[in-house]
Amino acid sequence: MERRTFMEIIGAGSLILPPLACGLRRPVAAGPTFLDGIATTCELCPNKCSVLAVVKDGHITKLNPNPDNPKSRGMLCARGNAAVQQVYDPDRLKQPLIRVGARGEGKWRPASWDEAFDYTAKKLSDIKAKHGPEGTLWSSTEGFQEIFFKNLGQAFGSPNVMRHPSLCLASVNLAYSMTYGTVPSFDLLNADYVIMAGANRFESIITPDTMDLIGGTMERKAKLIYLDPRFTVTASKADEWYPIKPGTDMAFILAMMNVIIAENRYDKAFLESETVGFEQLVEHVKPYTPEWAEGETEIPAQDIARIARAFADAAPRAVFYAGRRSSWYQNDFQMRRAQALLNAIVGNWDRQGGMVPNQKIAKGEFLVLPWDDPKAARVDEVEKAFPLASAKDGVYLPLRENLLKGQPYPVKGWMIYKQDPLHALPDQGKTMKMLDQMEFVGVIDIAMSDTAWYADVVFPESHYLERTDPIEVMPGIWPAAVYRQQVVKPIHDTKPCLEIAQGLAKRLGLSDYFDYTIEQWVEAEAKELPIQNGLEHMKQRGVVAVSQPKYGTTRNPVHRFLTKSGKIELFSDRLKEAGHDPLPVYTPPVQPSGGRFRLVLGRKATITHATLTNLPWLHEHNPENDLWIHPEPAAKLNIQSGDLLEVSSSVGQVRIKARVTQEIRPDCVFMLHGFGKKSPWLKRVHNVGAADSVLLETAWDKVSGNAAMHETFVKVVKA
Amino acid sequence: MATKSVKTAQRYAMVIDAKKCINCKACVVACKAENQVPLGVFRNWIDEETSGEYPHLRMSFDPEQCHHCADPSCVRVCPTGASWQREDGIVLVNEDDCIGCKYCIIACPYDARYHNPETHTVGKCTFCSHRVDRGELPACVETCPSKVRVFGDLNDPKSQLHQLLATRRYEVKNPQTGNGPQLYYLL
Ligand code: SF4
Ligand code: SF4
Ligand code: SF4
Numbered sequence: 001m002e003r004r005t006f007m008e009i010i011g012a013g014s015l016i017l018p019p020l021a022c023g024l025r026r027p028v029a030a031g032p033t034f035l036d037g038i039a040t041t042c043e044l045c046p047n048k049c050s051v052l053a054v055v056k057d058g059h060i061t062k063l064n065p066n067p068d069n070p071k072s073r074g075m076l077c078a079r080g081n082a083a084v085q086q087v088y089d090p091d092r093l094k095q096p097l098i099r100v101g102a103r104g105e106g107k108w109r110p111a112s113w114d115e116a117f118d119y120t121a122k123k124l125s126d127i128k129a130k131h132g133p134e135g136t137l138w139s140s141t142e143g144f145q146e147i148f149f150k151n152l153g154q155a156f157g158s159p160n161v162m163r164h165p166s167l168c169l170a171s172v173n174l175a176y177s178m179t180y181g182t183v184p185s186f187d188l189l190n191a192d193y194v195i196m197a198g199a200n201r202f203e204s205i206i207t208p209d210t211m212d213l214i215g216g217t218m219e220r221k222a223k224l225i226y227l228d229p230r231f232t233v234t235a236s237k238a239d240e241w242y243p244i245k246p247g248t249d250m251a252f253i254l255a256m257m258n259v260i261i262a263e264n265r266y267d268k269a270f271l272e273s274e275t276v277g278f279e280q281l282v283e284h285v286k287p288y289t290p291e292w293a294e295g296e297t298e299i300p301a302q303d304i305a306r307i308a309r310a311f312a313d314a315a316p317r318a319v320f321y322a323g324r325r326s327s328w329y330q331n332d333f334q335m336r337r338a339q340a341l342l343n344a345i346v347g348n349w350d351r352q353g354g355m356v357p358n359q360k361i362a363k364g365e366f367l368v369l370p371w372d373d374p375k376a377a378r379v380d381e382v383e384k385a386f387p388l389a390s391a392k393d394g395v396y397l398p399l400r401e402n403l404l405k406g407q408p409y410p411v412k413g414w415m416i417y418k419q420d421p422l423h424a425l426p427d428q429g430k431t432m433k434m435l436d437q438m439e440f441v442g443v444i445d446i447a448m449s450d451t452a453w454y455a456d457v458v459f460p461e462s463h464y465l466e467r468t469d470p471i472e473v474m475p476g477i478w479p480a481a482v483y484r485q486q487v488v489k490p491i492h493d494t495k496p497c498l499e500i501a502q503g504l505a506k507r508l509g510l511s512d513y514f515d516y517t518i519e520q521w522v523e524a525e526a527k528e529l530p531i532q533n534g535l536e537h538m539k540q541r542g543v544v545a546v547s548q549p550k551y552g553t554t555r556n557p558v559h560r561f562l563t564k565s566g567k568i569e570l571f572s573d574r575l576k577e578a579g580h581d582p583l584p585v586y587t588p589p590v591q592p593s594g595g596r597f598r599l600v601l602g603r604k605a606t607i608t609h610a611t612l613t614n615l616p617w618l619h620e621h622n623p624e625n626d627l628w629i630h631p632e633p634a635a636k637l638n639i640q641s642g643d644l645l646e647v648s649s650s651v652g653q654v655r656i657k658a659r660v661t662q663e664i665r666p667d668c669v670f671m672l673h674g675f676g677k678k679s680p681w682l683k684r685v686h687n688v689g690a691a692d693s694v695l696l697e698t699a700w701d702k703v704s705g706n707a708a709m710h711e712t713f714v715k716v717v718k719a
Numbered sequence: 720m721a722t723k724s725v726k727t728a729q730r731y732a733m734v735i736d737a738k739k740c741i742n743c744k745a746c747v748v749a750c751k752a753e754n755q756v757p758l759g760v761f762r763n764w765i766d767e768e769t770s771g772e773y774p775h776l777r778m779s780f781d782p783e784q785c786h787h788c789a790d791p792s793c794v795r796v797c798p799t800g801a802s803w804q805r806e807d808g809i810v811l812v813n814e815d816d817c818i819g820c821k822y823c824i825i826a827c828p829y830d831a832r833y834h835n836p837e838t839h840t841v842g843k844c845t846f847c848s849h850r851v852d853r854g855e856l857p858a859c860v861e862t863c864p865s866k867v868r869v870f871g872d873l874n875d876p877k878s879q880l881h882q883l884l885a886t887r888r889y890e891v892k893n894p895q896t897g898n899g900p901q902l903y904y905l906l
Contacts, residue, residue: 062752065862075864081748202741205864210741214865218739233741236778243774605743616758617748630773662773 037064039542041472041484043464044079045608046142047207048474050543051076053465053487060084060465060488069543070478073211078606082617086463087491089615091681092447093460094492103435104454106680111457113495113503120457121507123440124156127413133157134376135410137403139396140164140417141424144469144484145497148514149417149444151368152501155513159374160411163393167424170395171706172326174388175336179344179569181562182357185477186319187549188212190353192220193314195307197227197249197339199323202234204603206324208478223314225307227252227299229600230628230670231663240303243665246598246710247329247589248297253320253338254586255293255301256308258285260345265312267347273557275344277571277583284583296588315346317353328710329589333703337572338584344568352551358475361544364528366521369513379403379411386705387578395705396425397698400434412439417497418461420449423610423674426696426709427651444500447611448681462494468518469496471525471538480545481529483522483538580703589711596713597633597669599649599695610674614682625689626659628670629716634660637716644719647690649712651697654690655719669716729807730873731787731846732901734883739865740780742767746859746868753847753858760833762844763859781904782867784859785810785831785844786892789899793823793832793843802841807872808901809848814840828896846870873901 037052042063050069054062063081067074086092096116101107111119127135138153139162140146146163153161165173176183188194189212201210216222217237226238227249235241244252260266261282271278290301290308297304311318320339326332348354377383380399382391389395403411414435425431435441435454443452444459452458461467469484495503498518505514526534531544538544560566564574576582592598606618613619627645639645641660646653647669654676664670675689699708742765750762763784771777791810794802801816802823812823817840824832824841832843847857851870855861860868871880883889888906 062858064858073864074861074866076745076749076862077864078744078748081745081752081862084752203743205743211864214739214741218736218865231774231776231778233778236776237741241774241776605741605745606748617751620758621744621747662771662776663769 037066038485038487039066039483039538039540040465040487041144041469041482041542042076042080042083043143043484044083044612045205047072047205048472048482049076049080049207050482051080052542055487058488060087066542068541068545069480069482070545070547071207071474071476071480073208075207075211077205078618078621079608079612079615082612082615083465085615085617086446087465087488089447091683092463092492093445093452093458093494095460096493097458099456103456104678106453108458113493116457116459117503117507120440120442121504123442123456124413124415124504124508127439128156131410131412132376134159134374134379136160136413136415137162137379137399137411138415138417139419139421141419143418143497144472145467146417147470148498148501149415151513152505152510153415154374155371155505155510156508157372157374159376159378160380160399161392161394162380162396162399164396164419164424165390165393166396166700166705167327167707168325169706170326170389170393171332171701171704172322172324172336174390174704175333176322176340178388178563178572178575179337179340180349180357184349184355184357186321187353187356187477188216188319188321191216191222191317191319192353193223193225193311193318194321195225195227195311195319196234196238196321197244197252197323198328199321200228200230200232200234200602201321202237203232203605204324204608205605208476223310229665229668230602232602240307242297242299242303245296245298245591246600246665246668250331250335250338250584250586251288251293251296252299252304253335253342254285254288254584255290255304256311257281257338257342257345258288259290259305259308260312260342261285263309265309266345267315270347270349271345274349274561275568275570276565277569278345280571281341281345281583288586296586312346315354316348316351318346319343319348319353319355327701327707330699330701330708330711331587331589332701332706332708334581334584341570341584344570349568350552350554352549356477356549356551357554359477359479359546359550360475361473361479361481361546362528362530363471363473363481364525366516366524369515371513376409379409381408382705386703388574388703389705395700397700397707398705400425400430401698403434404430404437412437414438414441415444416442416451416455417444420445420451420610422450422454422678423691423693426693426707426712427698428691428693429652430698431693444497446494447614448679449611450678450682453679453681459500460492460494461500462490462496466490466494467496468522470518470521471529477549478545478547480543482543485539485542575703592667592713596715597629597667598710599692599712599714600668600670600710601673601692602670604672607672607674613674613685614677616684619684622672623684623688624657625672625675626657627716628659628661628664630664630666631660631662632666634658637718639716639718646717646719647695647714649695649697649714652694654694656690669714728874730901731808731851731870732873732880732903733787733846733860734869734880734889734903734905735782736867736869736905737779737781738905740765740782740867741865742780743864745862745864746782749858749862750844753850754845756842757835757837760835760842762833762842782859783829783831784902785846786829786898786900786902787844787846789901790897792826792828792896792898796822796826798822805848809846809851810843811845811848812841812843814838817841828893828898829900
């Protein structure tokens with residue numbers, strides 16, 4: 001029987017019309033009208049939801065969801081709604097600032113743009129003269145204008161352009177790429193059986209997965225099995241929640257494969273034609289029985305076996321969901337590889353309700369004058385230490401280690417765009433040392449982040465609602481291209497990243513590489529959109545989408561996967577050659593002892609990125625973070641909710657209030673991210689609560705170099 | 720159904736599928752933004768309930784706001800006529816006439832009203848009547864990732880709201896108040 005598709009679920013019969021199927025922006029039951037909102041794209045997280053901004057008398061009064069975007073599914077989350085408060089925040093950065101006191105003292109001198117550009121260009125040139133262009137580091141977080149910042153670093157000649165994936169999803173992306181040659185999406189809208197491990201999709205919103213999971217589990221009654229040391233909102237909606245022993249997910253997955261293979265529940269035909277290494281996998285998983293896994297995971301063997309059978313029976317409409325932020329453990333890559341193999345053996349590849357390769361939307365490209373390749377190798381030595389990892393993204397924590405040692409060469413200048421390394425990286429003390437040893441630090445941001453507070457020059461960027469950005473393509477089962485256009489003129493003396501890059505480029509003799517306007521850039525991109533009058537369309541509607549998913553396009557004998565063998569690689573020769581396990585081998589994680597707890601991290605729908613905690617409408621729901629601790633250990637330590645605690649790891653110590661709750665395993669503690677700020681300009685969270693980054697120790701995944709942020713044990717005592 | 724007092728063509732109401740609520744607060748923040756609700760007070764909110772013993776825990780969320788009662792006690796007690804009800808059922812407060820006596824806050828069985836510390840008048844959910852009058856959905860309804868709330872006209876048999884009430888089991892909160900609440904919670 002044909003299953004319901006996206007169109008049927010959110011289309012006919014509901015209040016939202018399918019994307020592009022109607023000429024009305026926000027049709028409602030009471031009688032559709034046309035609203036003159038300005039179409040743009042949210043920037044408060046990487047989901048890039050489409051927004052219609054309502055402007056009255058030059059003032060943004062409301063941001064509404066734009067239903068044209070099939071990925072955002074007609075929603076705008078709490079953070080997206082609160083974005084207006086960033087624009088009108090009286091404490092935001094309003095003009096360039098140059099430090100006059102000691103670093104972190106907070107003495108600033110307002111400067112003109114010319115002055116800030118001259119000053120910065122001089123510092124960067126001095127460093128270049130002394131240490132070469134590789135003496136500078138350019139780090140940034142995902143954003144539509146990130147490209148201009150990266151280009152400036154590269155045109156300057158630095159190999160050290162550092163992106164954010166190695167603090168986030170580098171391990172999961174690499175694991176699926178090594179197996180399938182691509183990173184697929186999961187068709188949660190149509191899956192009948194979903195297993196999620198630590199991916200708290202109902203609090204940590206990923207579009208369209210969060211909404212599709214609601215549709216799947218609550219409207220179609222799909223099964224959701226959820227593993228997490230915390231009882232999250234996702235746990236509360238799951239059919240079964242297992243507070244798995246942290247760090248043992250791989251044991252659970254290997255045991256599932258053991259059952260599925262032993263009981264011949266795998267997709268034989270698919271494995272024969274599309275994969276390599278099944279024979280080795282059969283042997284490999286033999287010792288990993290459910291009884292063995294019970295000892296590791298604390299999940300009963302019969303439950304593991306039952307889930308394995310149900311999963312295989314539901315396939316291909318069954319997925320073990322990959323997760324997004326995968327910076328968890330030092331074996332994270334191998335754990336995600338195990339997931340990828342489990343998905344492969346039940347043959348859910350490229351099937352409705354399974355794991356689906358992404359579609360893209362074509363767009364044009366603005367061709368810039370190419371610069372020379374950097375002469376020096378990267379300071380993080382990624383090619384040498386992590387040959388399988390993405391060299392262009394870099395590995396952040398190994399970079400910090402090298403940099404602190406001055407190895408293989410000194411790096412003395414740090415330019416930062418849209419990132420707060422003091423919170424984004426584990427071990428704040430170490431990041432502080434890294435800042436200290438810099439001769440120059442320049443930050444481009446919209447607010448005075450903690451890192452900006454310790455910088456030498458702060459460049460105020462225009463808010464996303466005040467800028468026009470490049471067109472961005474979002475690959476997926478429902479791919480879309482989105483456009484961010486200026487909604488209001490900058491209300492302060494701020495500039496978009498491109499103009500900041502151009503200002504610096506001019507003084508660094510690099511103007512030739514930046515000889516264009518954002519309008520020219522966007523025009524070139526819009527030309528090749530799969531729609532007539534692409535630019536006009538984008539200005540009107542903000543999004544181009546292909547509304548129908550395509551399943552099975554790679555399920556044909558001529559299809560070659562982008563792997564060495566051209567097949568799905570269960571056994572990986574490339575891993576073997578690189579000195580890693582070609583099949584995921586389980587090693588029990590070290591467990592906390594001596595009364596210590598494992599610190600686990602996570603997000604909630606109102607608090608994800610560290611920069612959001614200061615927004616009044618979000619802060620109202622999260623005035624202060626606290627430490628979740630189970631009643632059992634709390635009783636032993638004589639801790640009650642509200643007590644002030646002293647929490648310490650091998651690298652730092654914080655004071656934070658206790659929340660005694662059953663919603664966490666007794667051997668773990670948890671705290672929200674983004675509190676305990678040092679910058680007084682973030683006044684709601686300045687010295688309020690505690691920063692997780694102070695406690696987190698430095699560790700990384702061995703294959704991808706991704707940060708391992710769930711490997712820190714802490715001691716908890718009453719303060 | 721408490722629709723007997725409806726004499727006009729339209730009777731606005733809301734269906735709430737609370738099981739789909741993930742407590743993400745998008746509706747709460749959207750309401751603040753749409754209606755310039757001051758910090759610290761709320762026109763809509765999510766009631767949370769956790770029960771059970773680890774690891775057998777349960778958690779539920781209930782979106783709440785004014786129930787736009789068919790026979791609203793808030794309107795009955797208002798001494799100035801500032802609290803009033805439109806023909807389509809939407810209960811409003813006319814700020815100009817509100818003297819801030821707070822009788823209505825006490826009279827409301829659903830705790831739906833607050834004293835606005837800035838204007839010293841009483842505020843509450845308006846079903847975003849200004850949006851509804853333009854043919855749009857209330858802000859909370861539109862922004863929700865789960866589409867927990869369904870807003871519409873009880874008297875329109877073609878509306879999704881009408882169809883849900885015709886085909887699904889539901890309850891209203893505290894029916895014994897006699898207020899005739901118009902928020903229908905699906906079971
Ligand atoms: S999920 Fe929320 S914050 Fe992220 S882009 Fe969408 S509306 Fe913005
Ligand atoms: S927006 Fe929807 S899911 Fe989120 S809290 Fe409100 S009702 Fe619940
Ligand atoms: S819920 Fe309260 S405020 Fe709303 S109409 Fe009923 S009595 Fe009045």
